[in-house]
Amino acid sequence: MVLKIINFAGSLCVLLYGMKLMSDGIQKGAGQKLQKALAFVTGNRLVGLLTGMILTMVIQSSGATTVMVVTFVNAGLMTLQQSIGVIFGANIGTTVTGWIVALFGFNFKMETLALPIFALGYLLTIVKRYRKENAGHAIMGFALLFIGLGWLSAAFQLSADSPVVQLLALVQGRGALSILIGVLVGTIITGLLHSSSAMSAIIITMAYNNLIAWEFSAAMIIGSTIGSTIDAIMASFGASPDAKRVALVHVLFNLSTAVIALVIFKPFLAFVDFITPTVSHDHQIIYDITMLHTVFKVLGAILFLPFVKQIVWLMHKLVKDDENAVPTTYRLEFNERMAAESPEGCVFRVQKEMSAFADVVVEMFDSLQDGLQHPDNDFIEHHYARIEQLENYTDQMQDEIVHYLVRCSHLHLSDESKDNVSTMVQLAGEMESMADGCLNIANQIKKAVEREMTFPKEDVDRLLPYFELARQLLYFIHKNVANMQSLTQEQFEFASGIEQQIDNERTALRKIARDRMEKGGDVRAELLYMDMVRQIEKFSDRCFDVAGELGKEVRPMHQRA
Numbered sequence: 001m002v003l004k005i006i007n008f009a010g011s012l013c014v015l016l017y018g019m020k021l022m023s024d025g026i027q028k029g030a031g032q033k034l035q036k037a038l039a040f041v042t043g044n045r046l047v048g049l050l051t052g053m054i055l056t057m058v059i060q061s062s063g064a065t066t067v068m069v070v071t072f073v074n075a076g077l078m079t080l081q082q083s084i085g086v087i088f089g090a091n092i093g094t095t096v097t098g099w100i101v102a103l104f105g106f107n108f109k110m111e112t113l114a115l116p117i118f119a120l121g122y123l124l125t126i127v128k129r130y131r132k133e134n135a136g137h138a139i140m141g142f143a144l145l146f147i148g149l150g151w152l153s154a155a156f157q158l159s160a161d162s163p164v165v166q167l168l169a170l171v172q173g174r175g176a177l178s179i180l181i182g183v184l185v186g187t188i189i190t191g192l193l194h195s196s197s198a199m200s201a202i203i204i205t206m207a208y209n210n211l212i213a214w215e216f217s218a219a220m221i222i223g224s225t226i227g228s229t230i231d232a233i234m235a236s237f238g239a240s241p242d243a244k245r246v247a248l249v250h251v252l253f254n255l256s257t258a259v260i261a262l263v264i265f266k267p268f269l270a271f272v273d274f275i276t277p278t279v280s281h282d283h284q285i286i287y288d289i290t291m292l293h294t295v296f297k298v299l300g301a302i303l304f305l306p307f308v309k310q311i312v313w314l315m316h317k318l319v320k321d322d323e324n325a326v327p328t329t330y331r332l333e334f335n336e337r338m339a340a341e342s343p344e345g346c347v348f349r350v351q352k353e354m355s356a357f358a359d360v361v362v363e364m365f366d367s368l369q370d371g372l373q374h375p376d377n378d379f380i381e382h383h384y385a386r387i388e389q390l391e392n393y394t395d396q397m398q399d400e401i402v403h404y405l406v407r408c409s410h411l412h413l414s415d416e417s418k419d420n421v422s423t424m425v426q427l428a429g430e431m432e433s434m435a436d437g438c439l440n441i442a443n444q445i446k447k448a449v450e451r452e453m454t455f456p457k458e459d460v461d462r463l464l465p466y467f468e469l470a471r472q473l474l475y476f477i478h479k480n481v482a483n484m485q486s487l488t489q490e491q492f493e494f495a496s497g498i499e500q501q502i503d504n505e506r507t508a509l510r511k512i513a514r515d516r517m518e519k520g521g522d523v524r525a526e527l528l529y530m531d532m533v534r535q536i537e538k539f540s541d542r543c544f545d546v547a548g549e550l551g552k553e554v555r556p557m558h559q560r561a
Helices: 002-029 033-039 045-059 062-075 080-093 096-105 111-126 133-155 163-171 176-193 196-208 214-227 230-235 241-263 265-275 284-318 336-341 343-373 377-408 415-450 457-483 489-518 523-550
Strands: none
Touching: 002 133, 002 196, 045 062, 045 080, 045 284, 062 080, 062 196, 062 230, 062 241, 062 336, 062 343, 080 241, 080 284, 096 196, 096 284, 111 133, 163 176, 176 196, 176 214, 176 241, 196 214, 196 284, 214 241, 214 265, 214 284, 230 241, 230 336, 241 265, 241 284, 265 284, 336 343, 343 377, 343 415, 343 457, 377 415, 415 457, 415 523, 457 489, 457 523, 489 523
């Protein structure tokens, strides 16, 4: 009996590892395209449903999908309303594992072909020439899935006098009590495994070996739906109110559909049995279970999808906004659950923070224009204090983002994501320097006000177009940082052209200021004016450095060193 338990545990570990390896290989092979597809889902609830369903079918993990959804809502990449359809779709997508097991796991003895398939996957991982390592991992995971399933089936081949068989016989056939026990067992084991897909494979395998009957199998499937919410709950710890609302939607949706299914349990099972085609008289139960799992999830989505707006309203009533939040303090928490389920999603998550970083710099720079046009106490009171506050905030942003990216660099990432991590570390430093530049310019304006210096109108009129060129370059890099896409040759040349115009204007403005000093102008005012010109030019240099980092594949070779 002890040997049977050890075999069961080992088989289960192989099954879980195979699913994990397959999921990771697919996610890394797709780079961040899957995350981008999820993050930019439209407000159409049906599109959200299909996106969640397809994504989960591809990566073979509803847990990974729900964790990504919670994390993206927390980052502001998705709204609560958009996320609900995706959550519903993920619940449907997770049923595909059951169909794989039912259709191929027993009839075709896939474990016989699993070793050659595993060997093929392994070869793809070691032959670097073809760069198919991620595909190799996915294939190896697929093979391990069936190896584990075959071993699991063998481990469940127990004699009639086995304690496990006797225990299962004891808890079954007791009416409502047996159904509740089945639900409880399904909930607990799924919560421990963090995988409803693995739980459905276990249930199908047990039913295939005649260890559990139809009603008890159905109750365990319903329970697994409740247990699968554990990942979303864990991902919401310490998250924003909206992220907690997403997790609550997942819990309440799965719990509500489970309760409804239990209320109409007998008619529901009869309906499933009626619509399931007869495939195998000996093992028809495995198809009934798989059909029940699918119909259960689909009907639940159909029932609740029309009420998305009402669900959003209810979530806002149940989870209140944090009124004590301090926006001047920046924190970027590293989500361990996200790192385990979808390391690529961690990188995509921080890209949103880089966009927010650029937003702060734009706000700081825009605030300077009022000071250039009207250098007075009103600027110091309303704008300077805010710029100073935001500069301190960007210091925190750089520290938190770089620390987060360092942790990301230790994850198993695709080459694309590794490059993005390296690029974002550089960009964080450049944008913090840009924020420092904004404060330096603000300090020059503050100094002019405190010393009661005034600049001739023609000087201000010359300075504003120069400032506008720097703003144009800032807005250009802001747009491209938000997308985190490499610049094309034309885009890099556009940024380079603006930078050259700024350099030319700087030279002309400094010459005008020097000429006035030589003719007896106010030396202190002219020096301050020249320093302001220099600070704006330094700011534009930092902007161009960002463009250079984004366009490192197309910028001239001599600029890449």
